[in-house]
Amino acid sequence: MKLILHIWRQKNQASPGKMVRYEVEANEHMSFLEMLDVLNENLIAKGEEPVAFDHDCREGICGSCGFMINGVAHGPLPNTTVCQLHMRHFKSGDELYLEPWRAAAFPVIKDLVVDRSAFDRIIAAGGYISVATGSAPDGNAIPVRKQDADLAMDAAQCIGCGACVAACPNASASLFMAAKITHLGLLPQGQPERKERVLKMVAAANRELFGSCTNIGECEAVCPKGIRMEFIGRMNRDYLNASFTYQEEKEMAGVG
Numbered sequence: 001m002k003l004i005l006h007i008w009r010q011k012n013q014a015s016p017g018k019m020v021r022y023e024v025e026a027n028e029h030m031s032f033l034e035m036l037d038v039l040n041e042n043l044i045a046k047g048e049e050p051v052a053f054d055h056d057c058r059e060g061i062c063g064s065c066g067f068m069i070n071g072v073a074h075g076p077l078p079n080t081t082v083c084q085l086h087m088r089h090f091k092s093g094d095e096l097y098l099e100p101w102r103a104a105a106f107p108v109i110k111d112l113v114v115d116r117s118a119f120d121r122i123i124a125a126g127g128y129i130s131v132a133t134g135s136a137p138d139g140n141a142i143p144v145r146k147q148d149a150d151l152a153m154d155a156a157q158c159i160g161c162g163a164c165v166a167a168c169p170n171a172s173a174s175l176f177m178a179a180k181i182t183h184l185g186l187l188p189q190g191q192p193e194r195k196e197r198v199l200k201m202v203a204a205a206n207r208e209l210f211g212s213c214t215n216i217g218e219c220e221a222v223c224p225k226g227i228r229m230e231f232i233g234r235m236n237r238d239y240l241n242a243s244f245t246y247q248e249e250k251e252m253a254g255v256g
Contacts, residue, residue, distance in 0.1 A: 001026050001092035005039065007051055008099045013107050019097070028088040032075065033058060033065060035087055052111040058083040060224065063159030066166070067112040068099040073163035073222040081161065081224040101166035105173070105208045116162050118208040119176065126200035127180045129189050148186045155183040157225040164219035164227075170211030175219040177201050178231035185238060195242035202239055 003024050010017030024042065026035040033055050040050035056064040060081040067082065069075035075085045090096070098112060106114040144152075158179035165171050181198050184190030190197070213232055220229045 001028060001087065001090070003035070003087075003090065003092070004095040006095070006097045007111070009051070009111055010100075010108050012110060017108065019099075026087050028086070030087045031058065031083055032069075032085040032087065033083050052109075052113045054113050055083060060084040061159060063161040066101065066161045066163055068097075068101070068166060070097050071099075073101070073167045074161075074224050078221075079224055079226050081159075084224075101162050103162075103165050103171035103210070105171065105210050106162060106165065114162070116160070118210070119160050119162065119173070121208065122173065122177060122201050122204045123180065125204035126193070126197040127184070129184055129193060131189060142188045144187060152183050152186040155179045155186070155227065155231055158183075158223075158227050159225060161224060163222045163224060165210065167218040167222040168211065168213075169216060169218070170214060172213045172219070173205050173208075173210040174213035174232050174235065175223065175227055175229065177205060178235035179227050181235045181238060182231045185234070194238065195245055198235060198238045199242050199246065202235075 003026055005022045005024060006019045007022060008017055009020045022039060022043075024035060024039045026038060030038070033053070036051060036053060043050050053067065054064045056062040058065075060083055065082040066074060069082070069085075074080060074082050075089075077085055077089060100106075100108050100112045101114045101116075103114075105118040106116055109115050156179075158176060160176060162176070164175040165173050168174075181201060184197065185194050215229070215232075217229060220227065
């Protein structure tokens with residue numbers, strides 16, 4: 001099958017970028033990234049600069065890959081990462097436009113690669129639990145309701161790819177944060193830092209210039225792991241509760 005690709009090429013963050021047209025022959029059994037590998041092999045053979053794109057596991061679990069395909073994060077298939085997207089879902093002669101995530105918090109490094117370290121800083125601000133080191137505790141030592149365990153596992157599927165940010169008109173990181181906050185907040189180990197966690201992570205997201213959530217729903221539509229918007233509601237409730245509690249504690253202490 002023959003494809004026409006229009007790919008965003010940008011040398012670095014300081015350089016202007018532009019769409020460049022390429023043609024490539026692909027096999028329908030290839031993944032989308034394997035098709036780009038073929039394109040890059042052709043470019044290298046001609047002495048041209050290959051297209052830079054993020055990838056690692058190529059199994060849909062690491063969150064490294066990700067860019068816009070015809071304006072849709074990760075492409076046209078729901079619950080699918082770019083590395084899991086196969087060429088059999090396209091037809092010969094298709095014209096595809098590939099662009100990097102577009103968000104102030106995700107500056108372009110090169111071509112389709114963006115800097116997603118803002119996510120790392122949000123996690124460092126509060127997306128963890130403080131536990132003693134040592135051997136793993138008995139899995140049955142702390143009872144957890146099945147409903148909570150199931151929801152926590154659903155939220156824990158977030159791979160931090162950034163598709164939610166790229167698809168959101170406000171470039172909000174709310175779905176990403178909500179997944180991390182819900183995952184930890186539903187489990188007993190996450191309770192001691194629950195209020196502090198949500199306050200710190202939301203503050204970190206604001207510092208990184210992510211936008212606010214206005215419940216448009218594009219984030220859920222493109223999430224390759226099917227993270228649901230209901231987790232954002234949980235995060236908002238935790239945030240309001242933590243904010244009121246923090247203010248009450250300040251007033252009781254005679255501060256502010």
